Amino acid sequence: MAPTPDWVKQLKPSGPQGHELLAAERAKSDLPVEQLSELLFTKEVLQKKQRILNVLKSEKVFDKSQNYFSGRTDRFEKALARAKKLRNLRVKHNWDLDEYRTATELISEPGPYGLHDSMFLITLREQGTPEQHEVFLKKAKNYEYIGCYAQTELGHGSNVRGLETTATWNSKDKTFTIHSPHLTASKWWIGSLGRTANHAVVMAQLIIAGKSYGPHPFVVQIRDLKTHEPLENAHVGDIGPKFGYNTMDNGFLLFNHYKAPHVSMLARFSKVDPDTNKYARQGSPSLIYGTLTWVRSTIVMQAGSVLARGVTIATRYSAIRRQFQDRDAPQGEKGENPVINYTMVQMRLLPLLAATFALHFTGKAMMDLYSENQKQMNQGNKGREDPNQRGAGPEETQSGSDILADLHATSCGLKALSSTIAAEGLEMCRRTCGGHGYSSFSGIGPWYADYLPTITWEGDNYMLTQQVARYLLKSARSVLANQAPNNDTTRILTDFRSRSEIGCAFDIIGSDSDIVSAFAWRASFLTFEALKHRDEQKKPWNDLLVDFYRLSKAHSQYMVVKNFHSALTAEETRGGIAGETLDVLRKLYRLYALHTLEQEGSEFYVSGACSRNQISLARTNAVMKLLKAIRPHAVRLVDAWAFDDWVLDSSLGRKDGKVYEDMFYRASELNPLNRITVDPYPDSEVLFKRIEGRGEGVRSKL
Amino acid sequence: MPDFTSRIRPCYDGSLTLETERRSSDIDVEELACHLLSRDFLRRQRKVLQVLQGEHIFSKTQQMNLSRPERYRLGLARAKAIQRIVRRHGWDDDHYRMAEYLNDEMSPYHLHGTMFVTTIKEQGSEPQKAYWLPQIESWSIIGCYAQSELGHGSNVRGLETVAKWDPVKKEFEIHSPHLTASKWWNGSLGRTATHAVVVAQLLLPRAPSGKPTATRTGLPTATAEPKRVTAAEEEFESHGPQPFILRIRDERTHQPLPGIVIGDIGPKYGYASMDNGYMLFNHVRVPKEAMLSRYAEVSDEMGTLNRKGHPAVVYGSLTFVRGQIIMHARLVLARAVTVAVRYCCVRRQFRDRDSRSEDDEEMKVLDYPTVQIRVLPLLATSFALHYTGEYMYKLYHQSRQTIEKGDFGPLAELHSASSGLKSLCTMLAADGIETCRRAMGGHGFGGGSGLVGLNADYLSKPTVEGDNWMITQQVAAYLIKKMTEAVENREALPKDPTDELFQFYLKSRSHRVPQSIANEDGLIDDEAIVDAFRWRAADLSYRAYQARVVEQKPWTRLMIQLHSLSRAYSEQILVTNFYNSLDSTPSTLSEPTPLVLRTCFRLYALFTLDSFASAFTLTNAVSSDTIYSLPDVILELMADLRPHAVKLVDAWSIPDWLLDSALGRSDGKVYEDLFDRAHRRNPLNRVTFDPRWESEDIVLGSGDGGRQVLAKL
């Protein structure tokens, strides 16, 4: 392609320039952006991010400019190069785990060491004995052993008890034989397994003397440490291209009577005694559920910032994108309207903007509660390990008996709700950008594609709602049995029950805390309804799944509203920000809550939490007023999320508003397709006539 | 690679599962297929499929691994191959379109055969048509349609590219005054086209005061607001956007002509095989004949614009195009549902919770209501789309002659409604694909789902041909106008179904009793369902009229309400047409198909009703008991439909080759195919990487210290 001619270089976008438009937006509001950022992240974290970002930006290998163009193999290759570089940087700068994670987050693409760094190390640490730590964990920490976590199979994901891979104990030579009896037993989807790992934690059905003891974890070497070729009788590879996540080598793995030594079964909680050949459980794996809770709480918290990226991009772009004059504009008024002024655009973006904060505060509250509890557990009942007690899974715990059980169950529902909001919100943001949203340069599409698995892993979002429902039903039963409430769930259920004769009258338009009560009311109503179906009418479990799904959603929405509300009333928040900022945050709270209420209107109405008239008012009046009141602060609010342009990698979302210049630059200068001249005529077999940089005469044919 | 894997089988036999499913329903698949698609279509599909399947170039096995330039190259190769095949077999247009449908990607030639040629045909004068059409048909030129710009898409009147008339030389000067004037998004422009229809603001010299620069003959079009022009162009006046046909690349070298800069706009969410392009002009001179002048022409002597006639045909064909969009949406949705239904039958997960025996098999996930509620209403929706699309076609063909005369006849109403239908139907299909994909858990995310490419390509549809949110305003504006007329003249003779509805509404408004969708015996009352949808649409129209006309509320503030109105109105159309078809189909279909279709109707309608329950109660359309009972009714309807699910999707007759989905295979060999793709067809598995972080080599043993990778950045 010929170099860009001067007359093109001199062209500017018409009308007010992007940076002027954004400056005008920022001038409309005096929200203190930095202060709000510090409330979200703290000053230290922001500084740390900046420091790490500077390091990353200075490394050529992290250059993103060709990311959107490459094919699968190239993308993976680059991702591996980046993973290695990142590890080098960690050593060089002596980064701790937190700093390393921050760097990964800033790079924003899944990398081939991803599962080694997370699930592989965690599982070894949590489920291995001290001896096994010596054998595996040390080398794993040094990346001599690079691992992955192989649970899911071709035939089973959600149903872990249904896994088909077997590990049969051989009493003679004291080994396990790992085997895949069917094609559906093949491990599948396993991150970092396809091309990278030389070890795997493999979940397999433990079989001793013909009897099955359920799935257990085994550490298995799968590739030669030198040649990196698969070991004999382990058949491993990458599963191929996907919707997103293409920088990760999700893999498959089959075993053909593969022998593994006794030490490979991770034995902290259960073991096979090599002398007696007997199976024994020891200790309580409640720690593992703790980890799960932590992982889910992280998903909730991240959902806020995941979504905030899309919202940042779409909000800035809609302030710059001008299309049509206002229909009611006075004659002679100049210029077109930025599309953010259309309520149709506001209605899609601003509730999502509110959701970013709602999810952030909810995730944060959960993390805090979790750490608080962890601390107490570590202090208090260290000696409580009872070998016969199966640990604190949601089903197994005494309902209402402790806060961790509550947190565990609610984290399931919140994981489902928050990742759904984030995923759907991103797509909504992309569509709100109109045609340019469809371009990869919007930065939203690729980000969305990589985020999508979150709604499926760590518990499929629909499946998880059954766990929540099960927990709520148990809690409701304890309330019916007149047990005293001992956590938030039993409290709202008790409260509902005590007022079921009197009914309620919540002022959802006028009072912030009444909104929380209305959400609690509806969730409690649905809980007792479901209980009636199950216990009184004896309906089959499966017939109730849709009810359960709705119930869990209602409960999780209550949690989000409650947590957002308490964050705003907390001393910590009020101390950190100016009164005006707090006022805007309160408006966001109300927008999130009332918008949700209005969307789920019929449930609120049927449960008696609100009247038809209130719902109608919320819709036509309150929400519209809130949109209008928040509108001037929109750009500053997204600024507070403090995304660096390098991280967003988006033409539409640039902080300086140079949308069109950047779109044009990427299309004309970075786009490899434009180096190719084609022969377009159908009767010619030549496809590419000339490829720049490869000399004349390079032709490609049919 | 060691290969003990070739002997190994899945735990459950997928083929057997689907066979059992098919045995559990008595639907005559072939009969239903003919009813939906026509015998001709099916015959054509078989014939074209056989030819394409035989050509290696159409194999999709590597498609998802390719880089963007490689995808385009493949796209061009396929486009060329199709052209040759068409010639070799002497295929007509229908066969050609079938080939495009089965090839299932946006061809770099796409715009040549659609918008480019259509615009010339519809907007070109007779001499222009005589000059251009033969060249288009012989493919000695290749065209595209360049309307949207970097700065403007929806607002066509805001386009910035100008075509300035030079009264001395009697020619136009095409120019891009700003960066945002750059043409953008135009399909086939980036690398392929030699010619373009370019839509540009026509600038004519301002007449000495007093004399108009434009004269009109025939019907007026919507008045063009004069575009403000810059100081230097003070003496020129804009006459709104007009189409020009321009030569943009040299036929031999295929380089852009002097003064024109063209390129591809880069990678997108989907459409990888298409070269959507950008284009800028630097004072490019073109002859007077470049302006397509069937409806408007610049007069030589006066330099004024003469408008002639009313482009009714253009609107007529727009309605036709919208009909096509709906008929396409139905097949797209059917395809996603086909994959989801088949896979969710083969996929088993968990034993029934209430099961007491260890020997029970695991449940098919389609038997879980939380899976059903995502997939089955969409299955029903594919039929709802079908009957409305068909209705639009029928009306279009019936009124074709009157359209040619500039009169829409019965189509007028549908034309206005078609924006709302476009918006609703493309959204249902786009969201439906994604819902189906997610219902399939982890494997839905994999390339083997067959929905990844479909999703990515189809997601353009909610935006193109009128942004789905924006265009709902047109429907609402139309309904407000109709309601105003109905209020002002309550006794006028109704001209169309909307008039009838509105008059009925106005008469019964004061004494409306919210309806129950079940009659006294607890049976579902289909007429009551239709009534509820119609009432909601009418009531929302009245509210919109009240807010805009009576209370004079600002338009922008009403937009959200207007959007809901458009949706409600369009849903009413889908429900009504579906319902009407129930009466006309039984004669041609054998049992139990008519009954099953009725179940589909109810499921679609009641699922929709439930999703918008509060709008139905707020408008007094249905009683609150109805709302309360809906979840159970819906569960029952899904249970009724469930045994027929596989056969219903079979009836859509989407060939395996087109599905390109391991999960959706008609023979149920899901796992075998997934494994085959991963193991045997995955290029990544041919490379051994060096995973140790201390080594800079990325490919094991390459010894290049990672330089190759850096070179690719």
Ligand SMILES: Cc1cc2nc3c(=O)[nH]c(=O)nc-3n(C[C@H](O)[C@H](O)[C@H](O)COP(=O)(O)OP(=O)(O)OC[C@H]3O[C@@H](n4cnc5c(N)ncnc54)[C@H](O)[C@@H]3O)c2cc1C
């Ligand atoms: C990108 C990606 C990376 C992954 N990485 C890893 C990894 O590193 N290691 C690993 O072990 N796994 C990994 N996984 C696998 C992941 O954990 C599973 O995909 C997930 O657990 C969902 O299980 P499934 O795919 O079997 O879904 P299924 O269980 O087959 O779900 C299919 C459908 O059935 C429904 N369903 C299933 N059971 C029920 C029920 N009882 N009641 C109602 N509905 C039901 C679900 O809601 C869903 O709609 C990864 C997956 C992806 C997509």
Ligand SMILES: Cc1cc2nc3c(=O)[nH]c(=O)nc-3n(C[C@H](O)[C@H](O)[C@H](O)COP(=O)(O)OP(=O)(O)OC[C@H]3O[C@@H](n4cnc5c(N)ncnc54)[C@H](O)[C@@H]3O)c2cc1C
């Ligand atoms: C894959 C693809 C192929 C295309 N091919 C072609 C082609 O071949 N030729 C061609 O000329 N063009 C083409 N286009 C361009 C396409 O026609 C435009 O993108 C489309 O018309 C939308 O316009 P826009 O991008 O300007 O959206 P915008 O109008 O900028 O929309 C941005 C947002 O503002 C909202 N909005 C805009 N105006 C209003 C209003 N008045 N009231 C309320 N809300 C409003 C929209 O709803 C949207 O959310 C293509 C686009 C795509 C994605």
